[in-house]
Amino acid sequence: MKFFCIADEDTARGFRLAGIGTQVAETAEEARAALEEMTGLPDCGVIIVTEKVADLIRPQVEMVRMERDRPLIVEIPGPEGPLPGRKSLREFVEEAVGVSIC
Amino acid sequence: MGKLNIAPTKSNLLILKRKLAFAEEGYDLLEQKRQILIFELMSRVSRARNTEQATRKALRQAYEALREARLDGGSEAIDRAALAVKMDHQVEISDQHLMGMKIPHVTVKTEPVSAQFGVGGTPANADIAMSRFVEALSLIAEMAELENALRRIAMELRKTQRRCNALSKIFMPTYRETIVYITADLEERERESFVILKMIRDRIS
Secondary structure (H helix, E strand, C coil): CEEEEEECHHHHHHHHHCCCEEEECCCHHHHHHHHHHHHHCCCEEEEEEEHHHHHHCHHHHHHHHHHCCCCEEEEECECCECCCCCCCHHHHHHHHHCCCCC | CCCCCCCCCHHHHHHHHHHHHHHHHHHHHHHHHHHHHHHHHHHHHHHHHHHHHHHHHHHHHHHHHHHHHHHHHCHHHHHHHHHHCCCCCEEEEEEEEECCEEEEEEEEECCCCCCCCCCCCCCHHHHHHHHHHHHHHHHHHHHHHHHHHHHHHHHHHHHHHHHHHHHHHHHHHHHHHHHHHHHHHHHHHHHHHHHHHHHHHHHHC
16 A cells, blocks of 8 residues: 655655655645545555645544544644644543543 | 432342343443553553654654755756656555454555656755655654554543443442332331231231
């Protein structure tokens, strides 16, 4: 199986340079279409999505995560660095466990 | 905590006792499951945090190299170079089963970086950017595995906790109270019939 990537133009260029199938998405519409297309592919293993793009299509991303075994979706920070105010993985876990983990 | 609204009879008492025993058994199992899930979660959290940081660092370097390359040669040169790239990174996803959940396990085989495009017309930094992005890939794959595993375990843990609480805080107390009520009622009736029996015997003799 392969990697795929949905990202803004800059990030997409970088991943294309690494030989990964990449779709550029600037709007929610484009991102949604790209995600649908990729989840439909049989050899799609991991979809790399930038945080910015993922925020555009949050409901769809969560749906794929919850309901399907694969592809796996992973969010990465864009060229501008990690977006502020995002729930980190640790916070997510803390919320589930109900206690804080140091 | 209210008791159940059922007739205080012997057969109901037996049914309730059986149900309570079943609930207790279920609670024990859920409690065990909860502990295992927490253990699994903990063992992944620190790994996830390290990987997250490493990924961020790798990506930051990759973006930096890419920016340099773009400044050197322009976006179009990089786009043209990217067209020539023929690398095929394989990623295998297998499932580990944990408490009835599927936890993804990702193994990644990135292709070694080699010369993919001609030296002419492409900035030197494009090669650096390419190799850095490829390096970041395996970290990203690990991230994908851990993030999805954590999410699934956390969701399952939340569900298990809710069930545990429902059993121990609502279900079992209600049952216990009802059992106490029925037992008391049955005993009361027994005493009553005993007294009546005595009275009848007194009157007959």
